[in-house]
Amino acid sequence: MVSESLRARRWRRRSMDSAAGSGGVDSRASWKTAWLVLAILSVSYGSPLVIVVGMKPMQEALGTDRSVLALAGALVWVGTGSGGILMGWLADRIGLRRTVTIGACMIAGGLALSSVGSIWALYVGHALLGFLGNGGVYPPLLVYVSRWFERRRGAAIALISSGQYVAGVLWPALFEQGLTAFGWQTVMLAYGVFALAFILPAAMFLKEPPKPAPVPARHASSASGGRPRVAGFSPNVAQTLICVAGFCCCIPMSVPSAHIVALCGDIGIKPTHGAAMLSVMLGSAFLARQAWGSLADRIG
Template sequence: MFYGWRIVGGVFLAQLFVTGFMTYSFGSFMVPLQETFGATRAQVNLGMTIATLTGLIISPILGAMTDRFPVRLLMAAGTLIFCGGLYGMSLSQSIWQFVTLFGVSMSFSALLLGPLVGSTVISRWFNRARGKALGIAAVGTSVGGLVLPVVLGQWIAEDGWRSALENLALIALAMLLPLLLLVMRSHPSDLGLYPDGQTPDGSAPQAPPAIGLKDIIRHPAYWSIGLTIGLLFSVYSALMANLVPYAQGTGISLEAAGALMTVIAGSGLVGKILFGMAADRISLRLGLWIAIGLVLTGLLILQTEPGYPLSVLACISIGLAAGGMLPVWGALLAVIFGVASYGRVMGLMNPLITLLVMPGFVITGHLYDQSGHYHGAFWLYCGVLVVAAVILGRLKMPSPEGIPATAT
């Protein structure tokens, strides 16, 4: 078996833990923290705000470090920060200690153990099977979302939230640290190998050379991709935050509305594999257009308040697209900017995407408060997706010689 698949396994497990906790399990601690500290939900949610703002600052720095320092050391550091943060949170004596520890430690962990470092190293190890490898690694986030909330919920119910955090810290440390130190390698050449495990035959395009931070920001493709992904993520994130109350407003029960989120998570897992494999066979720009089209289709179905069966169909469409976003985005960055600059490009693109995502929650809430329904917000989402598709149309893919892309 090609050693690169071990790299994929390491990234899979890392993303299972960090995304499974930060994205999918944070809500499990909401009520216990309120009861322990007498905190409001706004105070508890401040942890996510701190993590987001901290990530805006450190993402470009860690992205540049990813292109310069050994990946196994960066991911090992991320593991220590993740586990140390979990243990520190378990000892918190006030809500402010908890949210500060969460915000700072999880922002570093999400970058060092998430797609920033993980997609970078996978893109170095794979060329022809890059999309497939990125898709399989991204499945780790879905598995984490399916497993960790259940496990942590059981631990919280039996022994309390402090013990749950301690247990997760110990298990993550025992599983991740030795694996990452032993398995992860920054480049195939570190082991005398080549990408995909195949000796170059001279027919592959020449990889784009490394470029500096200023050149990345000036590059038209940086803005074309960043704006497209940012707008796509903004629609998806705002929709996910409001899907359950939307469904309840159409007469669907709370339990059935919650099941729609599970439908999206399950189809997202499938989408990561399907889009990852397709990314190695079709135009990456076409892959993103398909993802945009699937989300748009789902929104148009939901706009009609169609009842539960068609709502499930809409969520399958949206989930497939959501699963495909990460592997296609990762493969696109590698093809256009090359693996030598991959970490810097993603590190600089993350703040742009975050700035586009953040207003969506407030705008959606405002539109609902003004009208009492989500029709206006959903039509706005559709318009945003059309704009994203148009911006993506400006992107030029690289020439066969591997010269970085431009935009018309």
């Protein structure tokens, strides 16, 4: 069994080596695809940062508690997680490009609705932005890129899943300047238009992923003798554990990142410096994720 498994892996490696020169898995085309997806996610994940950077001026303009605005921000992430299940299912049926197109339209629509200026519009708009917007962009693209890689899958997934962090480096300073000059409603509306104008053309460059490398019949028959296991667990158990781990990991990071700019304003730090702190925090997370992704490819 061990020798059969080793032979199967060697066959897949030889197949991947030959495919790498022809636009297959782990090829130059794979990395071009990963960088394109990173660009798309860096724009889509800029959408929930408007309320993060503008939480204090929005609180003053709407005359409400900060917890009300924090809930709107939380709806984005709850919607992205739950909506990703639906939109991933939809992507398998209507195709990736159409699903990402729907997501881009919902991001723009959610920001436009949120910019109306009422609390309920903000809630509904941000729920839409998360559930059908980022939920229609991030999960389908994550699966899509994983099909382009085998040996470097950890590094590739680490790269594209850092779109939130790249957005956190790029957009806060620009949002802070826009909020000061034009107000939060104009910034929300303008960014929605920009996201739509960027993501729609970019989605047209998403090619069909390469087909999995074939495995010889004798290897396939030996590999199919039992149910697949993931780190000793059944696939459903492994997926549940990953979901729980992701939830517990993201909570202690998302709370500081959602409130750091407003907190800086409360204690007398300039808004520009608060936005810079958010960028440094998420930029550090980007570098750390690349390191851990590469390490996962080497040690498992």
